Amino acid sequence: MDFTNSNRPLNNYPNGFGEKRKWQLAVEITNVGVWEFNATENKVYFSEASKRIIGFENDANFGANLNDWNNRVHPEDRNKYFQDYQDHINGLKPIYMNVHRVECKDGSYKWILDKGKVVERDSNNNPIRFLGTHVDITKHVENERKLANTLNIVTKQNNQLKNFAHIVTHNLKQHAANFESLLDFYYEAESEFEKEDTIKYLQILSESLSKTIANLKEIVSVQNNRTAKIEKIYLAQETDRILKMLKVVINDNHAEVQNNIDPKLFIHYNQSYIESIIQNLLTNAIKYKHPDRHPKITVDSMFDSETIKIAISDNGIGIDLDKYGNSIFGLYKTFHKNQDAEGIGLYLIKNQIEAYGGNIEVESEVNVGTTFTISIPNKKTAVVEITNV
Secondary structure (H helix, E strand, O other): OOOOOOOOOHHHOOOOHHHOHHHHHHHHHOOOEEEEEEOOOOEEEEOHHHHHHOOOOOOOOOOOOOOOOHHHEOOOOHHHHHHHHHHHHOOOOOOEEEEEEEEOOOOOEEEEEEEEEEEEEOOOOOEEEEEEEEEEOHHHHHHHHHHHHHHHHHHHHHHHHHHHHHHHHHHHHHHHHHHHHHHHHHHHOOOHHHHHHHHHHHHHHHHHHHHHHHHHHHHHHHHHHOOOOOEEEEHHHHHHHHHHHOHHHHHHOOOEEEEOOOOOEEEEEOHHHHHHHHHHHHHHHHHOOOOOOOOEEEEEEEEOOOEEEEEEEEOOOOOOHHHHHHHOOOOOOOOOOOOOOOOOHHHHHHHHHHOOOOEEEEEEEOOOEEEEEEEEEOEOOEOEEEOOO
């Protein structure tokens, strides 16, 4: 902690560090600032190097006030700055050490490594003399931040790559399963009418697959350009499109799906993410149907000026939240003995929602059903609006 006033040369201090001229010179050469506080005289002293760090070299007035340095410590750093000093005085720390930002004469801030120690006490063991140093570590802090930013970028890109791989696995796997089912229906068809009807479904599925591939290609482009493509998406229309794509699965499982989303409701979001989120939640609702009843699924929407919510509810087998609630969105976490369960879908959905500042919650009761509620903030990056038409 710096309490120093350099109104006179260091080597003129009778009781200060000026007694050791060679040591003082060595310190000045290394640009290490030195401070001293004399509690008996209630004065602080700066070395020129200490003042030079923040632009007050050759300023005889700086340091005349005990708080000249203290008042320049960044407001966010002051509490710890004073606490560390007090902990040393109280014997809680063998040495005072603190890193803080201090305002320079030109208004900029520098990062300072501040160290000090009580070097003299009175007969009652009260500290009366403190000695310490200042080191400008601004470049070191900036380099650490650059390194941290680089690591964050690499980590983010790695997570994006994993996310993309999961999207490909899930989305294309569903398309492949639909194609297989339709081909089976085609070969089992007993009339030309049934075959023609199956071909129509295959055409719809083919168009959906082409769009999915285009969206996946767009994700690759997004990662390369480091920009996120946001589109205006009408949620009811997008949900209907996905339901058409899943028509074979829905019919095969005798599922009833009610899309209650307001047709005028739209958001600005990434197309691939929305498709993946809704598709995964709908297929899960069918996959984990109750064995004693046909699946009934509803898709509802709620919104206000701050948030839009999409709720997908089913009457399936449910999830034991007391047992699995803390890990339900974990990677490779499964909760049922379904042989197709991979523990990727919910993890993927959560990441895709959180990528745009949203969140997902789940309510479930075993043998009753499950509701997943997606909340998306009304922000510029993921805007929620209602049209006036």
